[in-house]
Amino acid sequence: xxxxxxxxxxxxxxxxxxxxxxxxxxxxxxxxxxxxxxxxxxxxxxxxxxxxxxxxxxxxxxxxxxxxxxxxxxxxxxxxxxxxxxxxxxxxxxxxxxxxxxxxxxxxxxxxxxxxxxxxxxxxxxxxxxxxxxxxxxx
Numbered sequence: 001x002x003x004x005x006x007x008x009x010x011x012x013x014x015x016x017x018x019x020x021x022x023x024x025x026x027x028x029x030x031x032x033x034x035x036x037x038x039x040x041x042x043x044x045x046x047x048x049x050x051x052x053x054x055x056x057x058x059x060x061x062x063x064x065x066x067x068x069x070x071x072x073x074x075x076x077x078x079x080x081x082x083x084x085x086x087x088x089x090x091x092x093x094x095x096x097x098x099x100x101x102x103x104x105x106x107x108x109x110x111x112x113x114x115x116x117x118x119x120x121x122x123x124x125x126x127x128x129x130x131x132x133x134x135x136x137x138x139x
Contacts, residue, residue, distance in 0.1 A: 008119050010047065010098060020049035020115020028112065030062065030104040041068070042112050043101040047119040051102065053092040054111040058083040062107035064092070066132055070139030071103045082107075100124040101131045 008015050023044060030040035055062045065077035081090040100121035104110050124131050132138045 008117070010119060010123050012117075012119060015047075015117035015119050016049050016098075020117060021046070023048075023114040023116050024112070026111045027056075028104060028110045029108050030106065030110060031060065031108045032105060040104045041101050042104065044099070044114060044116060044121060046116040046121055047098050047100055047123055049096070049098070049115040049117050050094050051092075051097050051099065052094050052113040053080050053102075053104075054113070055080045055090040055107050056083050056109040056111065057107040058085065060107045061090070062110050063105040065103045065105075065139065066099055066101070067134075067139045068103050069133070071105045074139035076137050076139040077103075077105075079106075080110075098124070099131055 025042060028040065028042070053062065053064055059082060061079045061081050063071050063077045063079055065071035067076075070076035080092045083089045098117070100123075102112070121130075126132060126134050
């Protein structure tokens with residue numbers, strides 16, 4: 001006898017129509033000299049509905065990618081600029097992205113906020129790895 005208890009997938013519209021469950025982490029030091037990029041990967045417990053990156057470092061911008069290769073080798077990342085003064089931070093704004101992780105590099109103080117769906121993080125895996133790795137524009 002089959003089960004009708006199905007998990008939602010990436011195209012489950014309802015998961016993106018409701019408010020996301022809150023996720024926040026702060027003061028991530030992802031300066032290359034201080035940490036390995038694997039340590040600067042923010043892995044979300046569920047696929048995100050949206051993500052927001054805040055750079056509090058007044059000396060360095062932060063690179064944001066969706067794989068380590070994207071941040072290091074293939075240049076498939078975007079930057080959030082450095083903070084302009086104390087307590088005047090640089091902000092990506094809210095980005096509507098369905099990802100299971102992001103990779104940060106270059107800054108000494110980054111905050112990450114996200115709204116999470118109920119979709120399991122494994123749903124964004126590809127043959128090359130998790131979180132769209134190997135996909136065009138990801139690295």
